[in-house]
Structures are given as structure tokens and as C-alpha cells.
Amino acid sequence: MAKILIVDDAAFMRMMLKDILTKGGHEVVGEAENGKVAIQKYQELKPDIVTMDITMPEMEGVEAVREIKKKDANAKIVMCSAMGQQGMVVQAIQAGAKDFIVKPFQGDRVLDAIRRAI
Numbered sequence: 001m002a003k004i005l006i007v008d009d010a011a012f013m014r015m016m017l018k019d020i021l022t023k024g025g026h027e028v029v030g031e032a033e034n035g036k037v038a039i040q041k042y043q044e045l046k047p048d049i050v051t052m053d054i055t056m057p058e059m060e061g062v063e064a065v066r067e068i069k070k071k072d073a074n075a076k077i078v079m080c081s082a083m084g085q086q087g088m089v090v091q092a093i094q095a096g097a098k099d100f101i102v103k104p105f106q107g108d109r110v111l112d113a114i115r116r117a118i
Contacts, residue, residue: 001025001026001027002026002027002047002048002049002114002118003026003027003029003045003046003047003048003049004021004026004027004028004029004047004048004049004050004051004114005028005029005030005031005032005038005041005042005045005047005049005050005051006018006021006028006030006031006032006050006051007031007032007033007034007035007037007038007050007051007052007053007056007061007064008031008033008051008053008056008080009033009034009053009055009056009057010053011033013053013080013103013105014031014033016105017051017080017105017110018031020105020107020110020111021051021110021111021114023107024107024110024111024114026114029045029047030044030045030047033056034056034057034058034059034064035052035056035058035059035060035061035063035064035067036058036059036064038050038052038059038064038068039059039064039067039068039071042068042071042072042075043071048076048118049076049077049078049114049117049118050068050075050076050077050078051077051078051079051080051101051110051114052064052065052077052078052079052080052092052097053079053080054079054080054081054082054085054088054089054092055082055085055088061079061080061088061092062088062091062092062095065077065079065092065095065096065097066095066096069095069096073096075096076098076117076118077092077096077097077098077117078097078098078099078100078101078113078114078117079092079093079097079099079100079101080100080101080102080103080105081100081101081102081103082102082103083102083103098116098117099113099116099117100113101113
């Protein structure tokens with residue numbers, strides 16, 4: 001079981017992920033709607049894993065990954081991307097993300113990515 005911070009600007013996507021993760025036995029300790037909030041919540045909540053959307057207002061996911069990794073080199077982050085965002089996924093992996101899942105989310109794929117990240 002992992003403590004997870006969900007980061008996505010769409011409340012619906014956060015709700016979907018939360019549902020998949022809690023049914024999979026994980027604890028969702030917090031949610032954030034953009035990269036700036038994600039960095040603050042990461043420091044406050046110290047989650048085991050972060051699921052990070054790529055495209056968000058204020059601060060996008062790749063930049064947030066870099067900032068979180070600067071503060072905690074051991075941070076475990078799984079990117080959430082829409083189809084056609086391969087270039088940004090590569091940037092995120094280079095910035096330190098462990099894995100990625102593609103929207104629309106498939107429960108087993110999400111839980112596999114979380115298991116691998118742990």
C-alpha cells in the first residue's frame with residue numbers, strides 16, 4: 001500500500017484516479033490541481049508516490065517533476081499523459097519520473113505503474 005498524491009487540473013480525472021487507487025488498496029493522501037500546488041503538497045504530505053498530469057495551468061507537470069526532484073531526489077513520480085504527448089513524457093522521464101500512464105486510465109495499468117514505481 002502506498003500513500004499517493006494525485007496531481008491533475010481536471011477534477012474528474014482526479015476522481016477517477018482516486019477511485020482506481022483506493023480500490024487497489026492505496027491511500028490517496030492529497031490532491032493538487034497544478035504543479036505549484038503539487039510542490040507545496042509534496043513537501044507537506046511526503047507521499048510515497050505522485051501521479052502527475054503533464055499539461056496543467058500555472059505550472060506544467062515536467063517542470064513540477066524537476067522542482068520536486070530538486071527537493072527530494074528519491075521522489076517517485078508517475079506521469080499521466082494524453083495520447084500524443086510522447087515528447088513531453090520523454091522529458092518527464094529525463095527529469096526523473098519513473099513511469100507513465102495514458103488517459104483514459106485503465107485500472108490495471110494504473111496499479112501496475114504504481115507497483116513498479118514502489
